[in-house]
Amino acid sequence: MTEVTETQLPGVGVRHEFTTVSGERVAVLSHRTGRREIAVYDRADPDACSTVLHLSNDDTRTLAELLGGSPVSEAVSGVQQLKGVAVDWIRIRPGNQHAGATIGDGRFRTRTGASIVALVRGDETLPAPGPEVALEAEDVVVAVGTTGGLRQLRDLLEA
Amino acid sequence: MTPVLAAASGEAALAFIEIGAVALVLSVLARLAGRLGITAIPLYLLAGLAVGEGGIAPLDVSADFIQLAGEIGVLLLLLTLGLEYSPDELRHGLRSSLTPGAVDALANFTPAFLVGLILGWEPAAALLLGGVCWISSSGVVSKVLTDLDRLGNRETPAVLNLLVIEDLAMAVYLPVVGALIVGSGAADTAATVAIALGAVTLILAVALRWGDHLSRLLAPASDEALLLAVFGLTLLVGGLAQEVQVSAAIGAFLVGLALSGSVQARAAAVVGPLRDLFAATFFLFFSFSVDPSDLVAVLLPAAALALLGIFGKILSGWVAARTATARTPGRLRAGTVLIARGEFSVVIAALGATTADGAELGALTAAYVLITAIAGPLAAKYSDRLATRVATAT
Structure with a gap:
């Protein structure tokens, strides 16, 4: 399994990050409200995100289902x-x-x-x-x- | 009963009309601010100037109501600021961000404190000015981070932890300055400071250790019962704190810190709308009592302070982001996003409204918040361009 690092974001929620096999760094942000964001880091500036996807509770469930976890x-x-x-x-x-x-x-x-x-x-x-x-x-x-x-x-x- | 109602109804009708009109104006301003991507606070302050004494449309009968609502607004504002972070986040923030926190205090508090002294103010008022310029607006910062999609960035946890440290620093700073303002003699002042610090230490210790007991007590309540319980507790503790010469605002802040767990999130959700209503009134009332002609007089020192404050925050953000191993663009993003000052600054200035330099402090704070709350989000937006320019220049 890929190594996942967890970072607390005070007042916002929690962030999980991992690097894909192809070397892309990806983060999943879980807001306290249940909203999620998926962020892909910029290769030129590894501290910033080049793409951010905003997901509602329903979107998250759909995506998880499509990615087929369990x-x-x-x-x-x-x-x-x-x-x-x-x-x-x-x-x-x-x-x-x-x-x-x-x-x-x-x-x-x-x-x-x-x-x-x-x-x-x-x-x-x-x-x-x-x-x-x-x-x-x-x-x-x-x-x-x-x-x-x-x-x-x-x-x-x-x- | 009937005669009383009938006698009051004429004045009540006028008050309703005034309050209703003001609320509608604030609503338009809040939408405008959302469109511009800035906080509504500076616009509320401008509206307060317009309806205050010496403004273009001074309010008549509803001034008393607005004052009381504004004071409740401060309590709710500080309650939600206390609610913002869980005890775990406070402990973690304290461990990880002490150095950036100290740099932040030195780089922002000290210059403003000195400016206060140079202006010839009493030391207590200068201390307040230091606080006004020290604390970033956590509301604006988290909004800007969300709007610019920067929550995933590497420097972001460092920025948020710095806000946690500032929040904690306020828990000590507010009672101390609060006591310094009311204390008359040296012995008297020492006693009130001691009482205030003792109360804060006690409540913080209780909150961090046994906050879950209070939360468990409140947890089974329905939303309605919870709202009333939290509102009641805030006003009650605030009032009691005021009785022992600790400001009511600090009592409310500590109530927020003491609530934790699932109750914390629920309380924040149910109090939120109430806070928005009363806090808007508070910002309005704050600049209500500022004379527009004073504002013109303080423009020069306010601009100088804002310049100091911008560089101070860029330095603290830079240091915080560097400890999080972010590179130059990330450090600049962290610095610029912290520039905006807001709710805390206004609350601090309101504490000193009754002091000798209170009027000038109020005007200076209004101008300072106006400048930084507008410049901050803009600087944050364009910080990456700034970073490229810095990179090509060096």
């Missing part, structure tokens, strides 16, 4: 093209009977027809978890199935 979003954008197939994000309630048990124990696919394609735990994403993976409270389950099957799965995990 495997989850790529997998999801793939299945959303299919007719009759739905995707849902389900947070496991603390105290749910499946929290602490493995995916295999829950026999979710047998019972609902829906498949768990990923788990999001805090900042971490576990793509394609096997049946031996244990679910934890507050995990977000990403599941693919029919609308009815997903509703059943939601009933099981949010109980």
